[in-house]
Amino acid sequence: MSWIVSLPCTRAEAEALSGEIPALDAAPEAPVVVTREIDEDAGTWQLDAYMDDAPGDDLLRLIQSLAPSAKGIAPTVAELPEEDWVTLSQQGLEPVRAGRFFVHTSSYADRVPPGATSFLIDASQAFGTGGHDTTAGCLAMLDRLARAGAAPRNIADIGTGTGLLAFAAMALWPRARVIASDIDPASIFVTRDNAAINDVPLGRGGGRLALAVAPGTDHPAIRHRAPYDLVIANILAGPLITLAPDIAAATAPGGRAILAGLIARQMDPVLAAYRAHGFRLSARGGSAEWPCLLLTKRRRYGYRRKERALHRASPSDASFGSW
Template sequence: MSWLVSLPCTRDEAEALSGEVPALDALPDAPVVATREIDEAAGQWQLDAYVETPPSAALVETLRALIPSARSAAPTVEELPEEDWVTLSQQGLRPVQAGRFFVHTSSHADHVPSGVVAFQIDASQAFGTGGHDTTAGCLAMLDRLARRGAAPRNIADIGTGTGLLAFAALHLWPRARVIASDIDPASIFVTRDNAVINAVPLGRGGGQLALAVAAGTDHPAIRHRAPFDLVIANILAGPLITLAPDIAASTAPGGHAILAGLIARQMEAVLAAYRAQGFRLAARGGSADWPCLLLAKRRRYGFRRKERAFHRSDPADASFGSW
């Protein structure tokens, strides 16, 4: 990529561009997009879009539509030296420390403090570098859960993005079986590459990470491994609510779910969906704007009908997109 298009934006607009953006993905010259804070005191943010060819008028108009505050702003267009966009895009991503975890890009690999668990996650097509409040909140909540003495042996990271949260879970509970899934195949390839960079073992056994392309929990490997002691879902409020019955069915009684990707005003709706499925709120973390919820699934006592079994007699623990 050798062209950079920059436009001013607000913090809210920058946050809204943290996940998948179908309008950009549909463009022939689909860009890699990064947002960064320019002036904290003034609340100034900037959107940077990197493309391989001179930016088209359609690209600029799409960017303006996504950030209404910049509709009248003239974009800054710059041709970059070969591969310079990589360095520039990483410079905007500062290291993040959450709990015992320190997440950094390759440009900060020489500045890792002692006494932390470090993961190198570079900007990519997948969401979840650690710089967003939702991801940092999940890392802190995982650390908090471990310090409470929790010891899950079967873990699922639904909507894994870059794989970061699955890596952190596997570090905290190194004997656990962990599976990470995402609806976007590109995310699974990014996660596989990140696993190699961070020396995370891939596989299907204890102490290994299995990968799967899946919409929510809809995958043979996920169904076979369920119920889970811990389910992590850092996605968006809408999908979280839609997936509430599936995540509940995939969580063992007494198990936990860590939910993030929602904003503060959506929290009660998400909680209502999961309370209806037998969860209770065990803890709230994250930031004021981006809460991270730790839910516990209530245990059931006395007579009850047998729950639907997920296991099959001879299940395939993988299919296309699984590792």
């Protein structure tokens, strides 16, 4: 049998739980936490925590601490029948259409629109099913880049989660070399499983996906493959700012970075960190609350610079912003 603990929460609390939850990660047997909107008109949300065994008092207090707005409300604790808790937790996950991409769970495998590039990503312990605005924004930005004529040959997905964004990049640029990394080993296991489900070949050469467990870009394989034409980092604002010098060092002059996982009010400090390391903002996508940023690393020309201009910028470069 398995168990579910449910509590009402606010939208802000639900969004705060969309990334890593250190307090839960430190628990001996961490439950899987899913948040969902119960009533769009009323703006009511709910936190559901799934676990294998009946929760003790300490775990109940920990789960209650994730939703301060529910202080004084006793959580609902229920025993679930013998069903796959992953399937239960993903029942509310609707398919996502972002650009040419259609991301769905097993429940919608027979509803793929004609002509769409589809990925089957079931709920798991890793972030990135496509349902969150940050992931959908990155998918749309990748599609936008491809439609503008971009053709990166060397790509890194930092903080890959389920592997979805790396898979999308490989679908757009099938000859590119792509590496996906995550600080959480569980995410890399999930990515490996998802790669098999979606017929994504693993390996080191062009058209294959290499995997690495790494904090940020700190891995020999990531450093060896640098510099990258495209770096994707859908993580959180704090790590994005911390990683700015490392991502800048790993990005080729003229290369691009897609950054997401930040909320609107965090955009300015994130941009400031990357502008200090030679990036400019080329485009903004995503939603109003969860922006997705496309940055371009400035080329360095002239005397005592590492490179000189060999040609003028193409119209497609100009369409993605100005200096």
